[in-house]
Every structure is written in C-alpha cells, then in structure tokens.
Amino acid sequence: MDMRILFLISYFVARLSLSFSASGELNSFESVPDLEKSMYTVVDGYPCVRLLNLSGEIGCSNPGHAKVAAPVVKFKNVNHLVESSAILVSVDEFESLCTRLSKDTNFASLVAGILVESGTPVGNNFKGFSPDKKFPEAEFAPYPSKNFEWNPSGSGIIWKAYNFPVFLLSENGTLALQEVAMKNEKSKNSYTSNVAEFGLVMQTTKSGTHDSESCLREETCLPLGGYSVWSALPPMNSSISQKPKPIILTVASMDSASFFRDKSLGADSPISGLIALLAAVDALSHLDDLHLLRKQLVFVVFTGEAWGFLGSRRFLLELDQHTDAVSGLDFSLIETVMEIGSVGKSFDQGVKRLFAHTTGAASTTNQTLDALKRAQDSLKTENVKISTASESNPGIPPSSLMMFLRKNPQSPGVVVEDFDTAFTNKFYHSHLDNLANISPSAVVAASSLIARSLYILASEKKGIDDSVLSAVAVNTSLVDELLGCLLDCEPGLSCDLVKHYISPSTACPSHYVGVVQGEPSSSPYLGYVGDISRFLWNFLADKTSIPSKNTSASCPKDCSGVGELCIRGESDGKGVCVVSSTRYVPAYSTRLKFESDTWKLLPLNSSDIIGAADPVWTESNWDTITLRVYTIQHSSYDRLILLLGIAVTVLAYLAIVITRSFIRKALKQD
Numbered sequence: 001m002d003m004r005i006l007f008l009i010s011y012f013v014a015r016l017s018l019s020f021s022a023s024g025e026l027n028s029f030e031s032v033p034d035l036e037k038s039m040y041t042v043v044d045g046y047p048c049v050r051l052l053n054l055s056g057e058i059g060c061s062n063p064g065h066a067k068v069a070a071p072v073v074k075f076k077n078v079n080h081l082v083e084s085s086a087i088l089v090s091v092d093e094f095e096s097l098c099t100r101l102s103k104d105t106n107f108a109s110l111v112a113g114i115l116v117e118s119g120t121p122v123g124n125n126f127k128g129f130s131p132d133k134k135f136p137e138a139e140f141a142p143y144p145s146k147n148f149e150w151n152p153s154g155s156g157i158i159w160k161a162y163n164f165p166v167f168l169l170s171e172n173g174t175l176a177l178q179e180v181a182m183k184n185e186k187s188k189n190s191y192t193s194n195v196a197e198f199g200l201v202m203q204t205t206k207s208g209t210h211d212s213e214s215c216l217r218e219e220t221c222l223p224l225g226g227y228s229v230w231s232a233l234p235p236m237n238s239s240i241s242q243k244p245k246p247i248i249l250t251v252a253s254m255d256s257a258s259f260f261r262d263k264s265l266g267a268d269s270p271i272s273g274l275i276a277l278l279a280a281v282d283a284l285s286h287l288d289d290l291h292l293l294r295k296q297l298v299f300v301v302f303t304g305e306a307w308g309f310l311g312s313r314r315f316l317l318e319l320d321q322h323t324d325a326v327s328g329l330d331f332s333l334i335e336t337v338m339e340i341g342s343v344g345k346s347f348d349q350g351v352k353r354l355f356a357h358t359t360g361a362a363s364t365t366n367q368t369l370d371a372l373k374r375a376q377d378s379l380k381t382e383n384v385k386i387s388t389a390s391e392s393n394p395g396i397p398p399s400s401l402m403m404f405l406r407k408n409p410q411s412p413g414v415v416v417e418d419f420d421t422a423f424t425n426k427f428y429h430s431h432l433d434n435l436a437n438i439s440p441s442a443v444v445a446a447s448s449l450i451a452r453s454l455y456i457l458a459s460e461k462k463g464i465d466d467s468v469l470s471a472v473a474v475n476t477s478l479v480d481e482l483l484g485c486l487l488d489c490e491p492g493l494s495c496d497l498v499k500h501y502i503s504p505s506t507a508c509p510s511h512y513v514g515v516v517q518g519e520p521s522s523s524p525y526l527g528y529v530g531d532i533s534r535f536l537w538n539f540l541a542d543k544t545s546i547p548s549k550n551t552s553a554s555c556p557k558d559c560s561g562v563g564e565l566c567i568r569g570e571s572d573g574k575g576v577c578v579v580s581s582t583r584y585v586p587a588y589s590t591r592l593k594f595e596s597d598t599w600k601l602l603p604l605n606s607s608d609i610i611g612a613a614d615p616v617w618t619e620s621n622w623d624t625i626t627l628r629v630y631t632i633q634h635s636s637y638d639r640l641i642l643l644l645g646i647a648v649t650v651l652a653y654l655a656i657v658i659t660r661s662f663i664r665k666a667l668k669q670d
C-alpha cells in the first residue's frame with residue numbers, strides 16, 4: 001500500500017512538470033523582459049481615438065482606466081458571443097458589424113474591442129467604404145438641401161462614440177491576428193486561448209469632462225487645428241505707391257480624416273488637389289513675364305477643413321481683422337476663387353473628365369469657365385475635358401468655397417472636381433483612399449488645366465496663342481515625386497524633395513489635422529508646426545520667390561530686407577534669404593481664444609450662423625497606445641492545477657505520516 005502511495009506522488013509530480021514544459025516554449029529565460037517578449041507579441045495597428053465636441057464625444061476609448069484583454073474571435077464565425085471578446089473583422093464586414101452594434105445591445109455589451117484587417121477588398125459586391133456622412137459637413141452648406149447625397153457610400157460610423165478600442169491592423173498584424181483567431185477556434189475546448197490585449201487607449205482623463213468646453217477648462221484636451229499656408233506669385237510689393245491688383249485666389253486643402261487617426265491619407269480627397277496646386281505653382285513660376293500679369297495670383301492651402309472648415313474660417317476672420325498673418329491681402333480684392341478639390345479619379349476610358357461647380361455672379365464665373373475651356377483646348381495631348389456641373393445639384397459640393405459664400409453669398413468661384421453629382425471616390429475619408437485609389441496622369445491633367453487657366457485669367461489678354469500657353473507646362477516627374485512623398489511610406493516624407501526643405505519628424509505621412517500646440521501665431525515656433533505645413537511653406541516660398549538682392553546675407557538673421565524670408569533653414573542648418581510673400585495662418589475654431597496659456601470658449605454671437613454650426617472639435621490628451629497579443633490559460637485550468645497541488649500536499653503529508661510510523665515500527669522491532 002505504501003509503495004502505491006509513493007508511486008502516486010511521483011506520478012503527479014511527473015505529470016505536473018510534464019504539463020509545464022509542454023505548455024510553452026519556456027526554454028531558458030535570463031530576465032523578466034526576456035520572458036515578457038516571448039509571451040507577448042506586439043502588433044502594429046492604428047487606433048481610433050476619442051474626440052469631443054460641444055455636445056458630446058465621438059470615436060473610441062477604453063471603458064475605464066485599465067487595460068482591456070479579451071480572446072480574439074472572427075466576426076464571420078460568430079452568431080452570438082458567449083463571453084467578452086475582441087472581434088477580428090475585415091473592412092467589408094466592418095460597417096455591418098457597426099450596424100449590429102447599434103441594434104443588438106446584448107451583442108454590443110460583449111464586444112471588448114474590434115480589430116480591423118488591412119487590405120482593400122476586391123470584388124463586385126464591395127460597394128465602397130466611407131465612414132463619413134452622405135453629405136459631409138452639411139451643417140456648413142450655404143443652401144437648404146442638407147439631404148443631398150454627395151457621398152453615397154457614406155455610413156457615418158466615424159461620428160459615433162464607441163466604448164471600446166478599435167484598431168486598424170497593419171499587414172503583419174493582420175496575419176498574426178488571423179493565426180491567433182484560427183488557433184482559438186481549433187482549441188475551443190482545450191485549456192489555452194489567445195488573447196488580444198489592448199493597452200491603455202485614449203480616454204477622457206478626468207471624469208466629468210465629456211465635452212469640449214469642460215475638457216478645455218480642465219486642460220485635458222486640445223483643440224483640433226494647425227497652420228494653413230498662403231503664398232503670392234509673384235511676391236507682392238508692399239510699396240504703397242502701386243495700386244493693388246485684383247486677386248485670383250487658388251485654394252486647396254491639406255488635411256483629411258479617417259476612422260483611424262494616423263491612417264488619414266486622403267489621396268483623392270483632398271491631396272490630389274493639393275499636388276495639382278503645387279505642380280501648377282511650379283509650372284507658373286518658370287514664366288518670365290509674371291510681373292506683367294494684370295492680376296495677382298495667390299495660393300492658399302487650408303488645414304482643418306475636414307473638421308468644420310477650421311482653416312478657411314479662420315483665414316476669413318483674419319482677413320476681417322487685417323492681422324499680420326494675412327497682411328497684403330484684402331477680402332474686397334479677391335476677384336474670384338478657384339478651388340481644386342478631388343482631381344485624382346477623373347480617368348474615364350481615356351478621357352479625363354473634370355467638372356466645374358460654380359457660384360456667384362454670372363459674368364465673373366463665365367470668365368473663369370471660358371479660361372478653363374480655353375486651357376482644355378490647348379491641352380490636346382492630355383485628353384482632359386472640363387464640363388460645368390449639373391444644374392440639378394443643390395449647389396457646390398462640400399468645399400472651402402462654401403465658407404467664402406457664407407461670408408458673401410455673391411462670391412464668384414469655381415470648384416474643380418472629378419465628379420458631377422456624387423463623389424467618384426468610394427473611399428471618402430477612409431484609410432482606403434490611398435495612392436492606389438488615384439491616377440497620377442489625372443493629377444497632371446488637372447494641374448495643367450488649372451495652371452493654364454490661371455495664366456489666362458491673370459493676363460487678361462484676349463486670344464492667347466497656343467504657343468504662349470504651351471510654356472505653362474506641368475512637370476510630370478515633380479507630380480510623381482510629390483505623390484511618393486505625400487501619399488506613401490516609401491520614400492514618404494524622407495524623399496529628397498521634402499528633405500531639401502525640412503527635417504521631417506516621421507517618414508510615413510498622415511494628413512490628420514492634429515492639435516494646436518502653444519499659442520497660435522503668424523510666426524509660430526516651428527516645433528509646433530506640422531511637417532506638411534512646414535514643407536508647403538518652404539516649397540511655396542521657394543517656387544514663388546525672387547532672389548534676395550543681398551547674396552552675402554546669411555540666414556535667418558540677415559534676411560532683413562523688405563519681404564525677405566529664410567527658406568530651407570531646417571534642412572542644412574544654413575538656408576537662404578529670398579524675397580517672397582509666404583505666410584502661415586493659424587487654423588482653429590473661430591469660437592476659441594487662447595488667453596493666458598489656456599483655451600477659452602467664446603460666447604456665441606447670435607448673428608453668427610457659422611459659429612453656431614461649429615462643433616468645436618477637441619482631442620483628448622493621451623499617452624501611448626499599444627496592442628499586444630498573448631496566450632492565457634483559462635481559469636478552469638488554473639483550478640485544476642490548484643486541485644492537483646492540494647492533492648499532492650495532502651498525499652505527501654500522508655506519506656510522511658505513514659513512512660514515519662513505518663520507520664518507528666521498524667526501529668521498535670530492532
């Protein structure tokens with residue numbers, strides 16, 4: 001009998017050590033980080049973050065301050081959830097998952113997090129993916145038809161609040177998580193399961209701050225915004241003796257939005273328009289007779305347009321107030337506005353079709369349309385065709401020009417777009433609006449069209465010869481280079497063109513607007529100005545510049561001549577002085593004021609319709625956000641181990657007692 005007990009004990013011990021050595025690749029660990037590394041896999045992903053407005057919150061955040069950990073399951077394979085889970089979902093299923101969340105509260109309560117797979121779905125069933133509304137920023141439209149569907153694929157999921165983390169996975173992350181989900185399915189009845197752990201995800205850091213006004217007061221958030229850039233070609237002469245020329249203002253935007261903060265490329269909307277503008281400036285800058293133009297060309301690139309037209313509204317306010325940021329400009333001098341919207345998808349069976357959406361007094365608009373037509377006729381090889389947009393549209397599509405119309409309903413203007421009555425971009429404001437979504441030749445065609453029509457408008461000459469117009473030629477390789485710099489991670493912002501001007505903080509570009517840091521100013525501390533804004537400032541200043549008279553001057557302290565700037569100061573530490581009218585204009589909500597180091601919400605002016613529509617977006621402060629996968633043992637397994645442990649202890653005790661009495665007996669017998 002004793003022998004049997006001893007045998008049992010050794011059996012359990014052997015089983016235990018066996019199960020430990022089998023349960024992991026616990027080979028030899030020298031330190032705790034070593035151990036951690038083998039247990040946790042860090043997965044790259046792009047988080048959805050929490051934003052606040054005056055009436056509430058949107059986006060994602062952890063329910064509490066703790067980390068969230070839950071097993072991974074595939075959405076395809078779950079009908080109902082039995083436990084709190086992290087759901088792995090492909091992009092084409094993501095919207096139906098969101099719909100289910102809003103309808104099925106039982107299901108929603110068991111969702112611990114969502115992981116969205118990378119990759120663009122293909123196939124005819126995929127109708128598109130746009131998390132924005134069907135009429136983006138309808139509240140700012142200067143016409144009453146707010147139900148018009150400019151964006152038919154829009155689902156509006158970006159504007160809802162989610163009380164769990166949502167990540168977009170990288171390609172590698174997708175592979176890793178798919179494997180994990182598959183393992184979980186196979187091992188449903190075994191003792192281990194793979195768990196995705198979401199690290200601390202952004203949240204409102206203090207309880208009670210659930211809207212922009214209170215979080216700004218408590219300093220737990222910052223307003224969305226950044227710096228717009230404008231530049232005049234040729235530089236404006238500040239000598240008062242000359243009568244100022246009427247201005248032709250060319251507008252584009254530099255920021256986009258997406259469900260996932262740092263994956264907001266916006267290739268078609270709006271970066272294709274921005275690149276067309278930059279290439280047009282470059283083409284025009286090579287002309288010799290710029291000073292003879294009858295009109296002043298001014299280019300402005302706004303930021304924050306995706307979040308309530310922050311850039312254009314602040315620009316117009318600064319014009320009203322005649323601040324330093326817009327010195328030399330005047331609203332009454334603006335004769336017409338030419339906005340370059342989305343122009344990257346005009347390709348349609350060989351002919352690139354663009355549409356002019358017009359506003360304002362017919363005579364000026366007619367001039368602009370005529371110029372566009374004339375430019376089109378001169379561009380035979382580009383095969384580009386511009387038409388006026390359908391009369392049945394309620395007005396112009398969502399664009400900065402809307403803000404000009406809000407200020408003056410008669411403002412003449414044209415928005416050039418690659419669509420007529422509804423976006424051709426099926427991925428508006430989504431992470432799928434990437435380089436693959438646009439065609440470089442479409443951008444070149446739009447750029448050529450804009451450059452030549454600006455020249456026609458500004459020179460005000462009748463019957464310009466084709467030979468004259470052909471001098472306005474867009475550099476195709478510059479467009480290609482800009483596409484690679486602004487819309488790809490390879491080379492991304494570390495491309496030669498960008499590095500020629502600035503030292504970028506990251507290689508992978510993202511066109512999310514960001515938050516305003518420090519005090520907004522027309523000569524901001526450059527550490528607080530985003531990479532894209534700094535690049536645009538330097539690029540535009542360089543292209544529109546005339547050389548400084550003082551060639552011996554060193555940057556920036558000697559750039560003291562009239563209208564002189566120091567460009568490329570960042571990239572080589574020296575820079576050069578040039579004469580240029582290029583400036584930063586802060587972009588942030590017109591309802592906000594920076595006062596004694598904090599942001600204050602201004603009271604609403606009852607006559608200010610736009611201010612009333614302003615949601616005043618802010619972003620909650622946050623630390624780092626991480627996503628890790630690891631394997632856990634189920635609690636039932638832990639209990640089994642505990643029971644075994646207790647059994648071993650009891651048996652060992654018994655064995656000792658028995659052995660002792662046995663020995664005692666044996667000793668007595670001796």
Ligand SMILES: *[C@@H]1O[C@H](CO)[C@@H](O)[C@H](O)[C@H]1NC(C)=O
Nearest residue numbers: 053054055056057058159615
């Ligand atoms: C502000 O956020 C709330 C969500 O809390 C949302 O319902 C509302 O539409 C937002 N306002 C605007 C103007 O987007």
Ligand SMILES: *[C@@H]1O[C@H](CO)[C@@H](O)[C@H](O)[C@H]1NC(C)=O
Nearest residue numbers: 043044170171172173175489
């Ligand atoms: C993806 O994984 C492969 C192989 O594990 C690795 O070589 C590559 O660098 C990874 N890519 C990224 C972007 O992490």
Ligand SMILES: *[C@@H]1O[C@H](CO)[C@@H](O)[C@H](O)[C@H]1NC(C)=O
Nearest residue numbers: 235237238239241242563579
């Ligand atoms: C500005 O105009 C004055 C007088 O017309 C001229 O002498 C000067 O060169 C101009 N400056 C620039 C930068 O064009």
Ligand SMILES: *[C@@H]1O[C@H](CO)[C@@H](O)[C@H](O)[C@H]1NC(C)=O
Nearest residue numbers: 361362363364365366367370
């Ligand atoms: C605009 O131009 C068209 C033809 O190009 C002409 O028929 C029309 O009368 C013009 N309208 C105005 C208001 O000048």
Ligand SMILES: *[C@@H]1O[C@H](CO)[C@@H](O)[C@H](O)[C@H]1NC(C)=O
Nearest residue numbers: 475476477478479481482497
């Ligand atoms: C066109 O752009 C490329 C790339 O930026 C540049 O290297 C080249 O010199 C430009 N060509 C002209 C004629 O400006």
Ligand SMILES: *[C@@H]1O[C@H](CO)[C@@H](O)[C@H](O)[C@H]1NC(C)=O
Nearest residue numbers: 549550551552553554558561
């Ligand atoms: C040119 O720059 C030097 C300093 O490098 C300065 O002393 C001089 O006054 C400048 N000349 C003009 C005309 O601005």
Ligand SMILES: *[C@@H]1O[C@H](CO)[C@@H](O)[C@H](O)[C@H]1NC(C)=O
Nearest residue numbers: 320603604605606607608609
């Ligand atoms: C309200 O706006 C109107 C027009 O923009 C302006 O004239 C007025 O001074 C503003 N009132 C206040 C109190 O700011």
